[in-house]
Amino acid sequence: MKVFTVHEPPAPTEGSARFDRHAFVREGFSWAALFFPFLWLLWHRMWWVLFGWLAVAVATTLIAELIPGTEVAVGIFSVLFTLWFALEANELRRWSLEQKGWRMVGIAAGRDLVEAEQSFFRRQEHARPAAGPARVPSVNAGLAVRTVGVGEPVIGVFPHAN
Template sequence: MATFLFLIPPGAKSQDENARIIRDHFSWIAFFLPYIWLLWHRAWLAAALVFAIQSLGSVLSEHPVFGFAGVGICLATSLLVALEGPTMIVAGLRRAGWTVDAVISADDRATAEEIYYMDIKAGEPETRHTVSLPASETSTRRHAPMLGLVGFGEGR
């Protein structure tokens, strides 16, 4: 299953047609071409930083002593962009005023869209399914010390 993030533009209501859908996953293209992938997704500063770091790693890889360190820097940078690239895109959109409206786990994008827009089709656009858990301070049950640790029932 994949995780899909639904972001809505500033001032839009929940389940807006202009919602941007971003799949949070490992990207092979971002692994092999990290700064080009970042440029494609308009992450200019991150692309410049990755280009500089990979250039430094490339120069270091030609040195006889620091060769493995340079290759390691290049691989680590590529791996970071491949794993955290979608998170960088979401962070950039949030800085621009977009808000995360929903996070949905589904097999594919079509199923995630169907789940996201399901309330609109049912005619109830304002219904959101939430789970609220009680706060720990509202519980009347006192927790006993565990594994021989001292309880703080009397205060500190």
């Protein structure tokens, strides 16, 4: 069973086309990011992460070329960095989507991406209200509000009501 986080674009359209642009980001290790990190970053248009990855790649190459005797240490670092990147690639993709204004709207699970998409959108259709927009509960819903007079102690940040 594979688990995906579902992200909605910043300005979703109404109607049936509203679900066309959702991004499903898989949890866990990314094999594509392990073997083809540069192409994986280009494919997902993760420009800031790409610049960071290139900076690390160039720095390790320069260190290996300019400082004699560091080839083994740089090689070990490169392998560890590549493994770390493959482990964190999908989390970096979530961060990149968040920076672009996308918001996480749910979680989906399935044997593959298609099954996860079907289960997520099926739940969305069943959760859709029959008429009118969904009512968003207030943050203060269910809380009793009490007016405090001047000089009466207040529990919280301020010692007295003004």
